[in-house]
Amino acid sequence: MPGRELYIDRLRVVMTALVILHHTALTYGAIGGWFWRELDPSASVSSRLLILFCTTNQAYFMGFFFLLAGYFTPLSLERKGYARFLCDRFLRLGIPLLAFGLFLGPLTAAIVEAFQGRSFWGTFVWLWNHKQFINGPLWFAQALLIFSLAYCLWRKLAGAPLTQSERAPKLVPSNIWWIISAIAVGAIALLIRQFVPVGVNVWGLQLAYFSSYIFLFALGIAAWRHDWLRQLTWKNSRLSILRATLFWIAMPVATYFLATHSGGGSGKSNVPSGLSVSAIFYAFWEPLVAWGLIAAWLLAFRKWQNQPSNLWSWLGRRAYAVYIIHPVILVLISLLLHGWAAPALIKFTATGSLTIVACWLLSDPLVRLPGLRRIV
Secondary structure (H helix, E strand, O other): OOOOOHHHHHHHHHHHHHHHHHHHHHHEOOOOOOOOOOEOOOOOHHHHHHHHHHHHHHHHHHHHHHHHHHHHHHHHHHHHHHHHHHHHHHHHHHHHHHHHHHHHHHHHHHHHHHHOOOOHHHHHHHHHHOOOOOOHHHHHHHHHHHHHHHHHHHHHHHOOOOOOOOOOOOOOOOHHHHHHHHHHHHHHHHHHHOOOOOOOOEOOEOHHHHHHHHHHHHHHHHHHHHOHHHHOOHHHHHHHHHHHHHHHHOHHHHHHHHHHOOOOOOOOOOOOOOOOHHHHHHHHHHHHHHHHHHHHHHHHHHHHOOOOOHHHHHHHHHHHHHHHHHHHHHHHHHHHOOOOOOOHHHHHHHHHHHHHHHHHHHHHHHOOOOOOOOOO
16 A cells, blocks of 8 residues: 555554463463463462563553554545445454354364363354354454444544545644543543453453543544654653653552452453552553553654565564464464473463464465455
């Protein structure tokens, strides 16, 4: 695509690799739901470090995906029109979501059940008979499809003509705006968590995190319209980056509360709810860290990773397929390495690295198949 910011595609690659490592960390002692857990969360050093890693990721990386998706949404809609845009969204998001929920998700669950001595095909039958739709990490596609529909509805109701696709550059918002938006997002997250705590799914979505996701998707739309990514500099984002650094240093406090309330290895995130000090801290800590981390990634990659590269192009073209298939590959590799007696951090590194390489290699034929390449 002419004029496309190459560094944004590379950020997608890195964030996809982080998703794989995040889920690998859950396998070996971090807090959160996943198909297979070899080690439960504990007070061990390795578990605390993996919790720290996942807590940092959770603060920003999926929100970052939504921001990047929002950034390309207005131009895509204005070029294609409502009908073609929505058909494309259902093709690229809806089909992978259905494929994972009806096949890849049950397949991953069945592999784990078979490893534990239960019936492989019996698991499939039980899941289908009980109408269990496992969206797994494809919850992102589900949410993005909803956001895309909402954006189309908003554009239609606002009466904004799709022929007006020009940008209207404005200055990047000031530091006070960054602070106010983080506080507002944190406050809304805290409010939502009074009714839907972290770890509770509603239609397969963890609504406890959606104040940040919705805001960042909308911010991505505004960033395209006002050309904010090109105008982003150290000068107008340094205070947010420094603020994120200071709050991140306080992360051991957050991980202490997470580990303390982990529920003895239930495998589900159990961040304190209600209006406890820890719940309030966590709700505001997330956006205050996220805004700075996202700005730092954007600045670094725009400066050093915005040149043509055959390797990055190859990785970027396969990143979405990797995102879709990685749960099956990760579970298989972690089960194959189950008998290996090694420290958790060593197994995390080995399993994560092998999964990343295997996923990109296995995704290569998928993006070449005539029927699939339009989807992935």
